[in-house]
Amino acid sequence: xxxxxxxxxxxxxxxxxxxxxxxxxxxxxxxxxxxxxxxxxxxxxxxxxxxxxxxxxxxxxxxxxxxxxxxxxxxxxxxxxxxxxxxxxxxxxxxxxxxxxxxxxxxxxxxxxxxxxxxxxxxxxxxxxxxxxxxxxxxxxxxxxxxxxxxxxxxxxxxxxxxxxxxxxxxxxxxxxxxxxxxxxxxxxxxxxxxxxxxxxxxxxxxxxxxxxxxxxxxxxxxxxxxxxxxxxxxxxxxxxxxxxxxxxxxxxxxxxxxxxxxxxxxxxxxxxxxxxx
Amino acid sequence: xxxxxxxxxxxxxxxxxxxxxxxxxxxxxxxxxxxxxxxxxxxxxxxxxxxxxxxxxxxxxxxxxxxxxxxxxxxxxxxxxxxxxxxxxxxxxxxxxxxxxxxxxxxxxxxxxxxxxxxxxxxxxxxxxxxxxxxxxxxxxxxxxxxxxxxxxxxxxxxxxxxxxxxxxxxxxxxxxxxxxxxxxxxxxxxxxxxxxxxxxxxxxxxxxxxxxxxxxxxxxxxxxxxxxxxxxxxxxxxxxxxxxxxxxxxxxxxxxxxxxxxxxxxxxxxxxxxxxx
DNA sequence: TATAATAATGACTAATTGGTCAGTTGTCAA
DNA sequence: TTGACAACTGACCAATTAGTCATTATTATA
Numbered sequence: 001x002x003x004x005x006x007x008x009x010x011x012x013x014x015x016x017x018x019x020x021x022x023x024x025x026x027x028x029x030x031x032x033x034x035x036x037x038x039x040x041x042x043x044x045x046x047x048x049x050x051x052x053x054x055x056x057x058x059x060x061x062x063x064x065x066x067x068x069x070x071x072x073x074x075x076x077x078x079x080x081x082x083x084x085x086x087x088x089x090x091x092x093x094x095x096x097x098x099x100x101x102x103x104x105x106x107x108x109x110x111x112x113x114x115x116x117x118x119x120x121x122x123x124x125x126x127x128x129x130x131x132x133x134x135x136x137x138x139x140x141x142x143x144x145x146x147x148x149x150x151x152x153x154x155x156x157x158x159x160x161x162x163x164x165x166x167x168x169x170x171x172x173x174x175x176x177x178x179x180x181x182x183x184x185x186x187x188x189x190x191x192x193x194x195x196x197x198x199x200x201x202x203x204x205x206x207x208x209x210x211x212x213x214x215x216x217x218x219x220x221x222x223x224x225x226x227x228x229x230x231x232x233x234x235x236x237x238x239x240x241x242x243x244x245x246x247x248x249x250x251x252x253x254x255x256x257x258x259x260x261x262x263x264x265x266x267x268x269x270x271x272x273x274x275x276x277x278x
Numbered sequence: 279x280x281x282x283x284x285x286x287x288x289x290x291x292x293x294x295x296x297x298x299x300x301x302x303x304x305x306x307x308x309x310x311x312x313x314x315x316x317x318x319x320x321x322x323x324x325x326x327x328x329x330x331x332x333x334x335x336x337x338x339x340x341x342x343x344x345x346x347x348x349x350x351x352x353x354x355x356x357x358x359x360x361x362x363x364x365x366x367x368x369x370x371x372x373x374x375x376x377x378x379x380x381x382x383x384x385x386x387x388x389x390x391x392x393x394x395x396x397x398x399x400x401x402x403x404x405x406x407x408x409x410x411x412x413x414x415x416x417x418x419x420x421x422x423x424x425x426x427x428x429x430x431x432x433x434x435x436x437x438x439x440x441x442x443x444x445x446x447x448x449x450x451x452x453x454x455x456x457x458x459x460x461x462x463x464x465x466x467x468x469x470x471x472x473x474x475x476x477x478x479x480x481x482x483x484x485x486x487x488x489x490x491x492x493x494x495x496x497x498x499x500x501x502x503x504x505x506x507x508x509x510x511x512x513x514x515x516x517x518x519x520x521x522x523x524x525x526x527x528x529x530x531x532x533x534x535x536x537x538x539x540x541x542x543x544x545x546x547x548x549x550x551x552x553x554x555x556x
Numbered sequence: 557t558a559t560a561a562t563a564a565t566g567a568c569t570a571a572t573t574g575g576t577c578a579g580t581t582g583t584c585a586a
Numbered sequence: 587t588t589g590a591c592a593a594c595t596g597a598c599c600a601a602t603t604a605g606t607c608a609t610t611a612t613t614a615t616a
Contacts, residue, residue: 018386021299025604035565108296148434149458156430176470180427183465184458192454303574313595
C-alpha cells in the first residue's frame with residue numbers, strides 16, 4: 001500500500017506543475033520509478049487517481065476546519081479559527097492547493113465538477129454556521145452577504161500564497177480579514193444575496209438511482225467485508241431500490257458511511273437523491 | 279478575413295465548453311465547417327489562436343474600463359463605474375469570461391501565464407488609481423488593502439455569473455460592493471499588504487532582448503507598412519539593439535504602438551526590459 | 557528446496573493529437 | 587478562354603496518449 005501513497009504524492013507534484021490534463025501517466029510512473037502496469041494495479045484510471053486525491057485531501061481539510069470551529073470554541077474566535085486553519089492548510093499542502101484552485105474554478109469533467117461542487121457546498125455550510133454564531137444579531141440576508149464577503153476576501157488574499165517564497169504572517173492576515181468582515185457586519189445596509197440563490201446551486205445535480213447503486217457496489221468491493229461501513233452500504237443500497245427503513249435509521253446509516261473518506265461522496269449524493277424524492 | 283472571425287468565435291465557444299487544452303483543432307474546424315489546412319492559413323498554431331483571443335478581448339475590456347473611470351468622471355462614482363463595466367462585460371462576453379477565469383488562475387503554459395499576468399497587472403493599476411482618487415484620504419498601505427478587498431469581493435460575487443440563467447441585478451450588486459468597500463475604507467485599521475508585494479510580483483519575468491526583437495519583427499510583418507505603428511516599432515527595435523534615443527522619445531514611441539492591440543503585449547515587455555537595464 | 561501466490565514489468569494497441577503540404581477549387585483580369 | 591494567384595482541402599505524418607496483458611521477478615509458505 002506504500003506504493004499507492006507514492007503515486008499520489010508524485011502525481012500531485014506533477015499536477016501542481018503542469019495541471020491534470022497535461023500530465024501523462026508516463027510522467028507519473030517515471031517520477032515514481034515504477035512501470036505503467038504498476039500504476040494500474042492501484043488505480044483503475046487516471047480519473048480515479050484525481051478523485052482519490054481530492055477525496056483524501058478535502059475530507060482531511062474539512063475535518064480540520066470542522067474541528068477548528070466546533071461548538072466548544074469561543075464565538076468571537078470562530079471566523080479567525082476558520083481562516084487560520086484554511087490558510088494554514090493552504091500553506092502546508094501547497095501542491096494540492098494549486099491543483100484545487102486550478103481545477104475548481106471551472107472543471108469541465110462532469111464528475112470532477114460535481115465533486116468540487118459538493119466540497120465547496122460543505123465548506124459554505126461551515127462558513128455559514130460560523131457566520132450564524134459569530135454574527136447572530138445580523139439578519140439572515142446580510143448573513144448570506146457575509147458568506148460571500150468571507151469567500152471573496154479569502155480568494156483575494158489567498159493569491160498571496162501562490163507566490164513562491166512570499167512569507168505570509170498568518171495571524172495578521174486572519175486578523176485583517178476578521179476585522180473587515182466584522183466592520184461590514186456592523187455597518188453594511190445593502191443586502192444583495194437572497195436565499196433562493198442556494199436553492200439554485202443544488203439543482204444542477206441530475207444523478208439517477210442506478211448510478212448511485214453502481215457507485216455503492218463499486219465501493220463495497222473496496223471496503224472491508226462485514227465492517228460497519230460495508231453493512232451500512234448494503235442496507236442503504238437495499239433501501240434505495242426498495243424503501244423499507246425509516247428516515248431516522250437512514251440518517252444513522254449515512255453517518256456510519258461518512259466515517260470512511262471513500263463514502264463521503266456517496267453519502268452526499270444519496271442525501272440529495274432522497275431530498276429530491278420528497 | 280471573415281473566416282478568421284469565425285474561427286475565433288467558434289473556438290471561444292469550445293474553449294468555454296471544455297477548456298483550451300481539451301479542445302482539439304479537429305473540433306474547431308468541424309464546428310466552423312472548414313478544413314484543417316484553412317485553420318493554419320489564419321493561425322500559425324493553436325497557441326497563437328488563444329493569444330489572439332486573449333489580446334483581442336482583454337484590450338477591448340481594458341479600454342472599456344479605462345474609459346469608465348477616466349479623469350472627467352465624478353470621484354465618488356469611480357468604483358461603481360469600474361464594477362459596473364467589469365460585470366457588464368462579464369455578462370456579455372460570458373464565453374470569454376469562462377475561459378479567462380479558468381486559464382487565469384494558474385496557467386501552466388509560460389507565455390500564456392505571462393500574458394495573463396500582464397493584463398491582471400494592468401487591471402490592478404486601474405483599480406489602484408480608482409482607489410487613490412475615490413479614497414484619497416486613506417493612507418497608502420490601507421489603499422493597497424482596499425485593492426485586495428475590491429479584487430476579492432469581485433471574485434466572490436463574480437461567481438454568480440457562472441451560474442447559467444441566474445439573473446443578476448447589476449446596479450444593486452455594484453452598489454452592495456461599493457458600500458462594503460467604502461465602509462472598510464472608513465473603519466478598517468489593520469493594514470496587511472505592503473508595497474514590497476508589488477515589487478515581488480514583477481520579478482518573475484525573464485525575457486531576453488532577442489526574444490523581444492523577434493516578437494517585434496513578427497508583428498512588423500502583420501502591421502501596415504509606413505504606418506505610425508510600424509515606424510515606431512522600427513525605431514524601438516533599433517534602440518533596443520543600440521540605445522540612441524532619450525527616455526522621453528521612447529515613452530512617446532511606446533504610446534504610439536500601444537494604440538494597436540497587437541502591440542500592447544510588446545510595449546509591456548519592452549518597458550520591463552528597460553526598467554531592468556537601469 | 558519446491559510450489560503457489562502476488563507484485564511488477566514494458567512491449568503493445570488503437571485512438572488522437574498538432575501540424576504539413578501536394579494537390580484541387582474558385583476567382584479574377586487579360 | 588486562358589493563365590495567374592490565392593483560398594482551400596484532407597490524406598498524411600510523427601509523436602503522444604490511456605489503457606492492456608502475456609511474461610517475468612519476488613516473496614511467502616510448505
